[in-house]
Amino acid sequence: MILSNHLKLDLKCLSESECLLSSNANQFIPCLAFPRREGAYLYFDLNRGVIIRSGKVVRRGFQARHDEHLTASKEEKSSSHFYFMYPSKEGKRKEKRDKLGCFEHLTQIIAVGFDPSSEPAMQVIQSYDEGGLLIMSKEDERRIKSSLKKELTVVQKFQEVIAYLFEFGYDLALSPENNVSRSPGFESILGIFGG
Numbered sequence: 001m002i003l004s005n006h007l008k009l010d011l012k013c014l015s016e017s018e019c020l021l022s023s024n025a026n027q028f029i030p031c032l033a034f035p036r037r038e039g040a041y042l043y044f045d046l047n048r049g050v051i052i053r054s055g056k057v058v059r060r061g062f063q064a065r066h067d068e069h070l071t072a073s074k075e076e077k078s079s080s081h082f083y084f085m086y087p088s089k090e091g092k093r094k095e096k097r098d099k100l101g102c103f104e105h106l107t108q109i110i111a112v113g114f115d116p117s118s119e120p121a122m123q124v125i126q127s128y129d130e131g132g133l134l135i136m137s138k139e140d141e142r143r144i145k146s147s148l149k150k151e152l153t154v155v156q157k158f159q160e161v162i163a164y165l166f167e168f169g170y171d172l173a174l175s176p177e178n179n180v181s182r183s184p185g186f187e188s189i190l191g192i193f194g195g
Contacts, residue, residue, distance in 0.1 A: 001173065006111070019175035021051050028109035035063030037113035038159070040166035043106045045086075050178045052100070053082055054111065054170040056163035059156065066108045073103035082180045100180070112166040116159055124158040133162060 001007050005027050007020055014020065022028075025044045031037075041062055043053040057065035069082075074091035078084040085100040087093035094102070114121045126132030127141070134140075148157045171181055 001169070004112075007173075017176055019051060019178060020173040021170070023049055023051075025107065025109060028111075029113075031062035031066060031108040031110055031113075034061075034110065034113055036061035036115075037110070038062070038116050039113040039163050040111040040170055041065070041113075042109050042111050042170060044109055045101050045106055045178075047101050047105045048178075051109075051174055052086075052106070052178050053181045054167050054174060055181070056167040058116070058160050058163050062108060062110070062113070070103060085180045111170045112163075114159075116156075121159060122155055124162055125154055134158075134165075 001021070006022055008014065008022055011020060021042075025046075028042065028044070031041055038058045038061060040054060040056045042051050043055075044050070045052050055065065070088065072079055073083045073086060073088040075083070076092045078087065078093065083103075086103045086106060087096055087099055088103045093099075123132050124134070125141075128135045136144075144157055144161055145154055148160055152160065171179065174181070
């Protein structure tokens with residue numbers, strides 16, 4: 001977040017319930033610029049001027065995940081808090097009185113993105129002391145390799161974990177007041193690391 005200039009100018013001036021991320025959407029790269037990249041993304045509410053959700057996507061790109069969200073926002077019954085608060089203008093719930101906005105007023109921006117076939121993305125299976133990204137013990141490595149879906153390659157499992165970790169880091173930086181994310185995967189990640 002620091003290296004990407006995603007944080008507000010002075011965190012010492014913020015209360016514990018305020019968003020730590022810049023409210024200037026220009027500090028972020030739109031996912032449309034790299035639709036096939038994977039990683040962690042955010043949704044910025046153009047009407048309210050706040051970031052309202054973090055998410056992650058692997059094994060398909062940012063655009064594919066956005067299209068899935070758009071489809072779900074049009075459904076007659078919302079399947080998550082996110083879609084409940086941001087129904088599509090094209091759906092039957094568009095006139096809902098207690099919504100926070102319309103899905104079409106959200107823009108998907110990159111928190112952390114990567115090309116899954118790039119050399120750095122292939123090195124995620126290495127520990128930090130071996131040139132990788134994660135600080136982990138051999139037991140942590142074993143847990144990751146034996147977890148998640150059986151049909152995933154080892155590299156995909158590590159990419160999945162890293163995308164989750166970035167998502168949760170950004171999720172924690174959001175204001176609880178504006179955050180419409182519900183992160184059910186957090187418990188599974190804690191289970192991998194014995195938390």
